[in-house]
Structures are given as structure tokens and as C-alpha cells.
Amino acid sequence: MPTFLSYSLEKRLSRRRHEFGRGAIEGVAGPEAANNAAAAGVLVPLLTIGLPTSATAAVILTAFQSYGLQPGPQLFTESGDLVWALIASLYIGDVMLLVLNLPLVRLWARLLTIPAYGIYAGVLVFATLGTFAAGGTTTDLLILVGLGLIGLLMRRADVPAAPAVVGLILAPPAEQQLRRALALSGGDWGILVSGPFTVALWIVAILALLAPAVVAMRRRGAADDD
Known part of the structure; x- marks a missing residue:
């Protein structure tokens, strides 16, 4: 999620939006920085309240x-010894990344010369x-193909895929917590506004949904006035 959100924000703030998807440095540096920050940041809710906020945290x-x-x-x-050993491993990992990346920076840069169709083919494989290892059925593969076609249509229509990906990630735990809340209240939906x-939280969520539409309408009105 941090990667997609960072890419979307960088694209929104950049004056060279047409270069995104074609090698814009902002679209590479921003998401990578967000990914590195989130990798260590997920340990805070994990260690303090036992809440995994990523796949890696769930494995831990x-x-x-x-x-x-x-x-x-x-x-x-x-x-305490285990916790501080885990935190110390993060510092060791950063040092190892520095040792590996500086001498091999030219090699990593050459990876950018791989044609896009080669990367797409590898991702598809x-x-x-x-998908087949997780389910082992033809239905799973058909769902994969269907979602891929939907993603292609969204890209053609210039519809951002990040909200859809975030929704797929957050929907299962949200549904689980909703069922738990209804089970504790005996089926009373009033517990959601109790x-x-x-x-x-509901007000903040509604404002977050309405704010982009309001901002877009204001910008459109300002453009029409000009």
C-alpha cells in the first residue's frame, strides 16, 4: 500500500505526469523510499499491539x-532479548544493503535496460x-486472467489501480472485524455508531471519500471561470 500511495502522490504533485510509466525518476524513488520506510515501520504496530499491517508482518x-x-x-x-535482537537485525540489514548496493550499483542500473515486455512476461509467469500453487484449480487461473484484463482496461481508461489494490488487501480484515463486531452486539448494527x-472515524472516512470529488469540482469550476 505505501508503494502505490507514494506513486499516486508523486504523480499528482509532479509537473511531468506524462513521463510517469516511462521512467520518471519520481515514480521510482518515491515508491522505493516508501517501501523501505514501511518495511521497518510495520514492526511498531506488530510488536506493540500484535497487529500485522503487511504480509511480512503476518509471517513474523x-x-x-x-x-x-x-x-x-x-x-x-x-x-526483551528477542525484541532488541530483531531491532538490531534491521541495522545490520541496512549496513548489508549499503555494502551490496554501492559496488553493484552499475549492475542494478543495467536492469533498467531490460525491455518492458520481458518484465511483463516474467511477472505473468x-x-x-x-496462483496455481495457492489454489491449484483452473478457476483461479481464469480469475487471474479476468483481473488482468480489468487492470488493462483501467490503465487504458486512465483509472488508477492503487485504490482497487488497497481495497483487495483491506477488504478481508475489514469484513472479519465487521462480523466480529456484529457477533458481539448480537446483530445490532448500532454498535458501529455507538x-x-x-x-x-465515520466522519473522517466520509470526508476522505468526498474530498477528492469536491477538489476536482472546484478545480473544474476555477478552470471554467478562467
């Missing part, structure tokens, strides 16, 4: 639970293998 949480460790405030006192905090 599963590993913790397999050894009988439950991330949370008590983890720092009960298994790995996506197909991953307190000032939940009402404030």
Missing part, C-alpha cells in the same frame, strides 16, 4: 505464535505459478 506474527510468543506490551518485558470515537 505467525512465527512468534508458533513459538508461543504473543506480540504486545508484555513482549518487551518477557522476551510468476503470478500464474503463484460512541464518539466511532462516529468520528
Whole structure:
């Protein structure tokens, strides 16, 4: 999610939007910086409240639970050595990245000379293998092809794919939490607006949905006035 959001923001703020998708440096540096920041940032909610916010954090949480460790405030006192060793590994990883990237920077730069169709073919092969390995049915492959065609149509229509990807990631946990809330309330939907905090969150969500449309309408009105 940070990668897609960063790319969308960089494209929105850039004065050279036509270069995005064709090698614009902002479209490379911004998402990569966001990805690196999120890689370590996911450990904060994971270690403090046991909330995985990425696939990597989910794997770490599963590993913790397999050894009988439950991330949370008590983890720092009960298994402090493990937590600080994990944090120290991040610094070691940064040093290793520096050691590897500086001498091999020319090699990584040459990867940009690979034709786009070669990258697309490789992504398609790995996506197909991953889909078949996860489900092992023809239906999964048909869904993959269908989603790929939808993505192609969205790109042709200049519709951003980032919101759709974010929705696919957040929809399953959101549905799970909704079912849990309804189960605790005995099917009463009023629990979703039962307190000032939940009402404030609904207001923020509605404003986030309406703000882009309002801004676009204002810009369109300003352009018509000019």
C-alpha cells in the first residue's frame, strides 16, 4: 500500500505526469523510499499491539505464535532479548544493503535496460505459478486472467489501480472485524455508531471519500471561470 500511495502522490504533485510509466525518476524513488520506510515501520504496530499491517508482518506474527510468543506490551518485558535482537537485525540489514548496493550499483542500473515486455512476461509467469500453487484449480487461473484484463482496461481508461489494490488487501480484515463486531452486539448494527470515537472515524472516512470529488469540482469550476 505505501508503494502505490507514494506513486499516486508523486504523480499528482509532479509537473511531468506524462513521463510517469516511462521512467520518471519520481515514480521510482518515491515508491522505493516508501517501501523501505514501511518495511521497518510495520514492526511498531506488530510488536506493540500484535497487529500485522503487511504480509511480512503476518509471517513474523505467525512465527512468534508458533513459538508461543504473543506480540504486545508484555513482549518487551518477557522476551526483551528477542525484541532488541530483531531491532538490531534491521541495522545490520541496512549496513548489508549499503555494502551490496554501492559496488553493484552499475549492475542494478543495467536492469533498467531490460525491455518492458520481458518484465511483463516474467511477472505473468510468476503470478500464474503463484496462483496455481495457492489454489491449484483452473478457476483461479481464469480469475487471474479476468483481473488482468480489468487492470488493462483501467490503465487504458486512465483509472488508477492503487485504490482497487488497497481495497483487495483491506477488504478481508475489514469484513472479519465487521462480523466480529456484529457477533458481539448480537446483530445490532448500532454498535458501529455507538460512541464518539466511532462516529468520528465515520466522519473522517466520509470526508476522505468526498474530498477528492469536491477538489476536482472546484478545480473544474476555477478552470471554467478562467
